[in-house]
Amino acid sequence: MEYVDCHFHVWALEKFKYPWPTPDMRIHKDYWPCGLEGNIENTPVKHAVFVQCLNASSGGTAETEWVMDMATRHPVIVGVVAGLDLTSSNLDSVITSLKAKGCLKGARHILDLDADDWITRDNVSNGLETLAKHDLTFDLLVRPHHLPLVPTVVAKHPSLRFIIDHTAKPIFSEGRTTGWWDDMAQIAKFPNVFCKISGLISEQKEDTWRSIDYQPFIDHLLSVFGVDRCVFGSDWPVFENVGVTYKENLAHTEKLLAKLDQNDRLKIFRENAIRFYKLNL
Ligand SMILES: [Zn+2]
Numbered sequence: 135m136e137y138v139d140c141h142f143h144v145w146a147l148e149k150f151k152y153p154w155p156t157p158d159m160r161i162h163k164d165y166w167p168c169g170l171e172g173n174i175e176n177t178p179v180k181h182a183v184f185v186q187c188l189n190a191s192s193g194g195t196a197e198t199e200w201v202m203d204m205a206t207r208h209p210v211i212v213g214v215v216a217g218l219d220l221t222s223s224n225l226d227s228v229i230t231s232l233k234a235k236g237c238l239k240g241a242r243h244i245l246d247l248d249a250d251d252w253i254t255r256d257n258v259s260n261g262l263e264t265l266a267k268h269d270l271t272f273d274l275l276v277r278p279h280h281l282p283l284v285p286t287v288v289a290k291h292p293s294l295r296f297i298i299d300h301t302a303k304p305i306f307s308e309g310r311t312t313g314w315w316d317d318m319a320q321i322a323k324f325p326n327v328f329c330k331i332s333g334l335i336s337e338q339k340e341d342t343w344r345s346i347d348y349q350p351f352i353d354h355l356l357s358v359f360g361v362d363r364c365v366f367g368s369d370w371p372v373f374e375n376v377g378v379t380y381k382e383n384l385a386h387t388e389k390l391l392a393k394l395d396q397n398d399r400l401k402i403f404r405e406n407a408i409r410f411y412k413l414n415l
Contacts, residue, residue, distance in 0.1 A: 135400055138212070138415065139182040140407040141299065141332045141367025142170055144204075150197060152187055153247060161375045167208040170370060173380035174210070178403070182210055183367075183411055185273060185299075186217035186242050195232060202236030213239035213411045215273055220261025229268050239411040240271030242299070250280060253287055262287075266294035271411060273330075275299045281317035288324045295326055295410055300333030300369065301355060306346045315354060322358035328410050329359045331391070331402065332367030335383055340376040352390045361398040365406040366391075 144165045145152055155162045170182060184205075188197045198216035205211035216232065218225065218241040232238045245252055252258060253274070265272055274284065274296055281302055288296050298321065304314040321327055331352060335343045355364055366387060373383045391399055408415050 135178055135396070135403065136180045137178040137366065137403040138407040138413065139174070139179050139368045139370070140365050140411065141185050141330055142182045142370045143185060143187055143372065144170070144201065145187050146200075149200070150188060153244075154187070155375070159375050160377075161371055165371045167204050167211060171208065171210055173370060177381060177384055179368075179384065180210070181212045181413070181415060183213035183215060183239065183407065183413070184211055185215040186244075188217045189244050189247060190217045190219035190222070195228060198232060198238070199235065202232070202238070205237055211237070212413050212415060213237050215240045215242050215271070215411075217242065217244075218261070218265075220265075221255075221257040222261070225261050225264045226267075229264065229270065233268065237414075238270065239413070240273060240295075241265055242273035242275055245275055245280060246277075251283065253280070254283055259287075259290060262291050262294055266291055269412065271295045271297060273297050273299050274302075276302050278302055278304055278312060278314045278317070281314065281321065284317070284321050284327075285324065288321065288327050292324075292326055295328065296324075297328040297330055297365065297410060299330050299367075300336065301329060301331065301351065303333070303337060304351055306338075306348060306351065310350070318355065319358045322355075322360075322363070325363075327359075328363040328365055328406065329355050330365050330367045331355065331387060332365075333369035333372065334390075335376060335378050335386065336369050336372040338376055343376055343378065348390055356394075361394065361401050362406060364402050365410060366403045367407075
């Protein structure tokens with residue numbers, strides 16, 4: 135079984151001005167595609183999708199073009215989720231030009247850098263419609279407090295494929311007491327929304343990530359989204375910030391999905407990513 139990792143990053147700190155990672159972090163150093171290639175050696179992961187680190191407002195399309203260029207030399211990169219300015223009146227022509235240059239598959243916006251209601255704004259909505267028109271996707275980098283806003287947004291754009299990044303980062307220590315459970319169940323009712331089983335460890339702590347009970351959260355996602363709309367992503371190299379290796383992160387995800395039969399695991403580790411991002415694999 136060959137896996138697709140639907141979520142990784144690279145960054146070059148000298149090349150672009152990033153709002154994150156901050157200098158106090160262990161991952162505040164350069165990461166390149168060859169680092170990913172080294173990490174996936176002797177694993178089933180053969181292909182991966184890059185996800186933006188820069189919102190377009192802080193770097194235009196330079197990051198997207200940089201990664202699409204590297205993808206021509208690193209066949210591991212089969213897709214790019216770009217930081218596009220959804221509010222720009224030029225969005226249509228920007229997309230047309232990027233599509234001609236490489237493997238553009240979708241867009242994302244780092245919501246942490248904007249007001250919580252950014253996703254519901256009219257000019258953003260116009261941009262989402264443009265993505266749909268170009269058969270691109272939108273990654274929702276949301277936290278639990280954003281989730282009540284999501285049903286209205288995804289209902290408004292039924293032909294746009296959305297994916298929730300990192301299971302919306304639930305606070306695992308709060309168990310079943312939060313709104314995350316119901317909110318995710320409501321969102322999963324929309325057939326155009328997928329969910330990334332990714333980034334589970336990224337924001338945990340080095341000494342406690344192993345003791346967290348992630349399983350009920352993953353089981354809930356499997357039950358509401360089903361095996362056809364859950365997708366594996368690593369979020370490399372973010373988990374290196376808590377001293378976790380690519381192989382440890384992968385083994386951790388595999389263990390959480392071990393109860394599924396091989397056919398269902400194939401969907402989550404490969405086929406759903408190909409279908410969602412329309413990868414040429
Ligand atoms: Zn990420």
